[in-house]
Amino acid sequence: MCTNLLVIGASSRSFAESAYRAGMTVSAIDLFGDRDLVAVCQQSLRLARDEYPHGFLQAAAQLPPGPWVYGGGLENHPHLLDQLAAVRPLAGNTGRQTVLVRDPDRLAVLAKRAGFQFPATFRTPSGVPADGSYLLKPLASAGGLGVMAWRGGLTTAGRGDACWQQQMSGQVMSASLLLGPRQGELLGFCRQLIGHRWGSGIPFGFCGAVEQPLQLYADKVRDRFHRLAHLLADELGLRGLVGVDFILPRMGHGETPVVLEINPRPTASMELIDRRLGGSLAARHVAACGLRLAGPLTGQPAYPKSVVWAKLILMSQQPVMITAAKDSLLDASLAATRAADEGCWPLLADRPCWGSRIERRRPIMTVFAAAASPAVALSRLRSRAEIVRSVLHDEGYPRL
Template sequence: PELIDRIAAVRPLAGNPGSVVRRVRDPMLLGRAVCEAGLGFPATFASPAGLPVDGSFLRKPRASAGGRDIAPWHGETTERTERDHVWQRRVDGDSWAVALLCERHGARPWGFSRQLVGCRWCHAGAFAYCGSIAVPDGEVPVPVRDAGDRLGAMLVAAFGLVGLCGVDLVVDRGGHVHVIEVNPRPTASMELVDRTRGVSHAAAHLAACSLAAPMHVRSANVATGTWGKAVLFAAHDVLVDERVDAAFGRVHDRWSRADGWPAVADIPCTGTRIDARRPLVTLFARGDTGPSVRRTLQRRAAALGKIFSAGEPTRF
């Protein structure tokens, strides 16, 4: 928030000011607002005093992203731990993300997606965000859609959010929706809407922030079906040498022709060294259904894993 304020002091701000970010990222304030809107929010505490240490609570950094450094709470603590973390009751279920377009007069859902979290085939940590699979509007469960509508109205009225923002949800086994956190900015899953609908989420965000933006021209490059993405982490230390780069280029071109859009992003340059457990590349895939997209992402992740470890695979 402090950096945002410094930037906003010298140039137009394409997003929310530091004061808004501080408030909506405060889990205590957010929790009260969510509950007042009639939605669920996991019990959250600023101190672990008196909490069970059986893993039913998670220790979460106050400043983090992508699920980094979240861990089950088993009782170990220091003064710094208490200052820099909160403790939140763990909610098991299906992870969802709702993209909301917030404007001065209200908000509307921009897109829905299922989140990939802690997938072993991505070599991700247990709570790490490792991708998303878009869900067509007509297939979104009623409780999730209702939560999106309520959250949009609440976030504008209670916090004054503008532009695109993302909300992480968990739907438990009983079908109840729990709000986990709000990201007051465009998020990683929103580019799937671009690919699905041929619209620009960047242009929509700028317009909602009252900044000049390109006209909403629908892209001619719209491939039908469902889109998904996966963040592949390095299973071991990786050196991107010329052999890896050449093999990688061949599969990238093949997959991109098949899908009609670039199939890989965040591509490391030749000579880059990537430590184990760090993000390696981002994969995309298109399919007829969410499960088919996930299977394609898994196959492509396995193919790239072979390239980055033992050479180019013979099948993709």
């Protein structure tokens, strides 16, 4: 029975909040230690950047016993996952499973069996066009970090940790799956907000997402994801929340999607679906991993199911100080923009502690918006992002 849960990752806030709504006693370790994470945790620890990721082992030993869940980036450290799983029950996928699912050759076979396309992918640059039509992608990466257009200039030496993958045109998307024994459920789709236009400072960097109603997509598209979900669950034994990054060709919603990679853990865009559903995806993840909850859902906000949510991770283009006065002004300014269909969900998250100094090109906080359509949700998100930036920055800020 799951009463205590430890959440670890670069950022732990969204999953910790979801677990808290499910009535779990939450502990967490991440790189930020934001106020809203601390608010839902019995105990929380902030890991220094130079201690990431191996500092998680020592930090976890200081927290109450119980199962644990990992978030983005840690799938790139399978030995660490297995070390921690040896001393705590893991509610998630093992190090071996992450290695299997992150192998491009294996993934290409699974994707094609489920009816998807998969980009041409090479393990060396030999014969790969150096005209920008291929991407150089680290095999151990998250959020688009380290991805670049391939224009030559590197040797094959020392690049066993990367692949060269054909760039595909279309909408960058993610699918959220819930996997269990004989279970493969498609929870939702999100359009990903990627790159410089959204202020990441990283060409292929993840900056946020906008949920897309499932009914907009042809049955054959959704059916492919159901087939992929069952393959991942039945053949690789994946469990719990799993993300699929894919490209939807611009020709239409009935076109064959292109699978890019599998994220074998809860992803950053899943909290948008969590808000729409109004329950706790953390509870469903833990249950799918074979752990039983100790009690009913608690602390569940009021919500309408007819909306879609959007989020944007604001990045700092100059150093920013977080003060109580700025926080109060942010709350007052955004309260005036709240729409009825957004219920009582927070419009800001990942809020730094007062007195924090956010350096250039670091995440400041996350902004949310909801509406009946993705277009209106995105418009509200842009407007709110400008309000937040105008409060936090003394000088003018480039418009999105």
